[in-house]
Amino acid sequence: MTHELPKQYDPHEAQKRWLAFWQEQGHGHSRPDPSREPFTIVIPPPNVTGALHLGHALNNTLQDVLVRWRRMQGYNALWMPGTDHAGIATQAVVERRLRDTESKTRHDLGREELVRRIWQWKDQYEARILGQLRELGCSCDWARTRFTLDPVCARAVRHTFFKMFKDGLIFRGKRLVNWDAQLQTSVADDETYTEEVKGGFWTFRYPVKGSDEFIRFSTTRPETMLGDTAVAVHPTDERHRHLIGKTVTIPLNGREIPIIADGQLVDPTLGTGAVKVTPAHDANDYACGLRHKLPMINILNPDGTINENGGKYAGLERYKAREEVTAEMERLGLFEGREDRAIPLKFSDRSKTPIEPYLSDQWFVSMGNLAQTAMGAVSDGLVTFHPKRYQNTYLDWLSERRDWCISRQLWWGHRIPVWTRSGRGWTEDEIEEFGLRDRVKSTDTFIEAFTEDHAFQGRFDPVTGETTSFICVAPGHEEFEQRLVDKGYVQDPDVLDTWFSSALWPYSTLGWPGPALPDQPPGPQNPEWAEMRSYYPTSVLVTSRDIITLWVARMVITGRYNVDQVPFHHVYIHPKILDGFGETMSKTKGNGIDPLDIIARYGTDALRYGMVHVATETQDSRMPVSNVCPNCDKLVSVKPEHMYMRTRKVICPDCKKPFRPGGPWPAEDAELPTARQASERFEAGRNFANKLWNAARFLLLNLEGYRPEALQVKDLPIEDRWILSRLATTAAAVTQALEGYHFSEVARAVYDFTWSEFCDWYVEMSKGRLRDEASRPAAQRVQAGVLDAILRLAHPVMPFVTESLWQALNEAAFERGLPAPEPSAESVMIAPWPALPPEWQDRAMEERIGRMQELVRAVREVRNRYTVDARQPLDVSVRCRPEVAADFELLRPFIVQLAGVGTLQCGSGVAKPPQAASHVNPDFEVYVSLRGLIDVAAEGKRLEKQLAEKRKHLQGTKAKLENRNFTDKAPADVVQQQRDLVADLENQLRAMEANLQELQQE
């Protein structure tokens, strides 16, 4: 029975079929299994903001390659999938939609309703993202899919927060934050970007009290004068020295403020040499304010208008206030001038509006000791970075130990589990009721008390004379929370930074802090935690370099803090996919590529092959993109102006019809047909899948009568031993590359072996053997065995085509394999990873076949040069050493077949026939008879050119050997190599010279 496959691989049929098959077989599902070593990866959870782009495809393909490989190696492999709620990003998207479609703000909806709307959004996009991951072939354990707001994650967040609160690691402080006046929230530094804008540089002066002097200063934000609490000069600046300690009056509101000396804030060489100090609205001034204990006057409302501290300017929008302040100073004669200047201004990523530095109450995690433990994890080798250089990014950032602002003024996220009551401390009744009597510790301004599940703090502010109580509650005490509310406490309205829950991801997803064991101390020592013990610490984290600090470092911190173990042993940082112009892909730029477009055009295996192939050590990879014209199917290269959402319409240069450029985030108007995207970088993968398909197709057509039988390698003919040697070498190389995260090499090794060795040579050599009944069975066994091994080696990269062929091969040759046949696995996904006997690797054998390949290529080259018809046999004479001649005799049928040879003569005494093209090789000289065809002049010219090159090479090598320094200092083997080379070249030259001479005499 033959097994005829279609001529072309249909990736889409395969994808549909095997995704369902794998799901049904449950090979992605993992359970704790003490008998097998675990291999665990947690996914970097994609944001539920939108769709995945090519960067995600890269990230997830590489994870899947590792997971599939380790699973085949017999590890208990678990890949935990999930998504991230992505606080500000998601809320901003939903709020924007609300504004665009319903003209409403979040305040119109209220907290509960907005959060409900975001959940709807999340459900929709989570499904889309998980669907994309499935389409990519990701062998995740879907039954364990997590979302960072899941109850288990929430419990982990609450536990961590409570623990940190109790340990004094969480504190509330006034800090300057990046305030987004549009979204009315603080945003992290990394959620801002800086742009140069046209602005002004104003110079004003303040009158010095008790004199007729003025002090001059410049500013780019005149309205902040309302919040000035000092003017600073440099302590050594002669111009201002006499003013230090004096007082100036802010004419706008009459406030008197000191002139202080601050060598850090002031650079005497810049501007006027004097600086106004607004601690509540500028980061440097804030630091200066702390140094000099200056008052900090906040002049802004959360919406960006001036507050009551601005006096008569209260209520004005910030830029309006700027104009009015400037106008008044001018009226007072205290305005000296304004120059236009390009000002670098911080903007919010989300709202695209200017950031205001703003003093507000925030929660922080104190990083000192935590950062130390995380640095230790890397310097002690518990966590290793690949490539190694990325550990610098990690260590440098941690060494700054900057406190982590964890509160966000949002409604979407884990709400901060702290209940606050302002204006009142705890009452005696409450101290009794909460059981705090003997637990209270206090100072003049601070009071705290802890129970098992609650942490109480009270603070007295001597400035305002107010007391505020904070109570942090451990998870699972809803009735207590209600009691607090009844007593006038309110829960903090803020939510936690997204990265707070992401930081717990590697173990919160595994059920930490334990299923229903709130009274047991959390930790992996708890015997109930089978899941934790089985899968934690995870094996490797695969991610991109831009979140080494935001995410990787914080996972290490909380891992050591919460469960006393690092979250992973290895961190593999992969390159970034850039667009054709060298820019990173982002939604803001609108230059992403939708992996589903690539899948639709080239197939998933091609996408994955492309991703693995670009994953090199050092370089990011450019990905030039085309739009596929939806009207005429022609490729239209993407130009810079198509990006950044600038162009919503492209006219196809071919059919002149318009279309909308494609991508994962196309513009919303749908009047025009949308292009799918394409990139020729995926053609190699598509072609390779098809090549593999057709090679298998050929073998399957010739497996009739196949019978399994163990192979005795030493009894096999040379060509079989050769391909087995190459296979063993390749399998070892692929395994080694995977172990070192050298993904690109994995792709290349599998590709080269399959295409250039197996298909181009071995399969071609088999064709004759298959027709011969005597040699057929062995050839079939080796072919089935090698194909089987190729399918396994290629499977982690190209799961679909390999599964298709595996199943087809199962029908034709169910028992197969190397070195001895075995019944095959029901899926290549769980077939054992190839580990071939190292003694199969036979360098000498590879060289012998290499020589034959050289001979065949030489004959083909002559045939091509003289355009001799492929079917016309050529008469070939080879002059060589006897042992080479013996090899060629052995390989005669292949040489005849592969090079189209008529008569073949080999031996040391072989003479050059007349009218022959020659080809000189270190091991042999080939002559191809070309009676009547040969162009003596052209042949002679060619020989002379080659002679010249060889002579030059010889001369260079000889010169090297004549250099005493070289022969004395270079290693003996290198010197010997050069001597052999000289001998070789001299032989070749002699032969070529003789050939030329004979040619000229003909």
Place this chain on the structure above:
RNA sequence: GGGCGCUUAGCUCAGUUGGCUAGAGCACCAGCUCGACACGCUGGGGGUCACAGGUUCAAGUCCUGUAGCGCCCACCA
């Protein structure tokens, strides 16, 4: 300003610890409907390894500097 990378064929990239005449894919040229594959087969052309110095018997590879590009961090009254 500090740090980490990058610059090799027209394009996109490899090139392990310095050691034969620097590789691949795509593109290009020529020839092939030869019973797996035109997403293919066969062969070919194409590179002063950014530039300038240095170390070394030997440099694409190590060091210094210059130029350009990218990313991260800090700062810019």
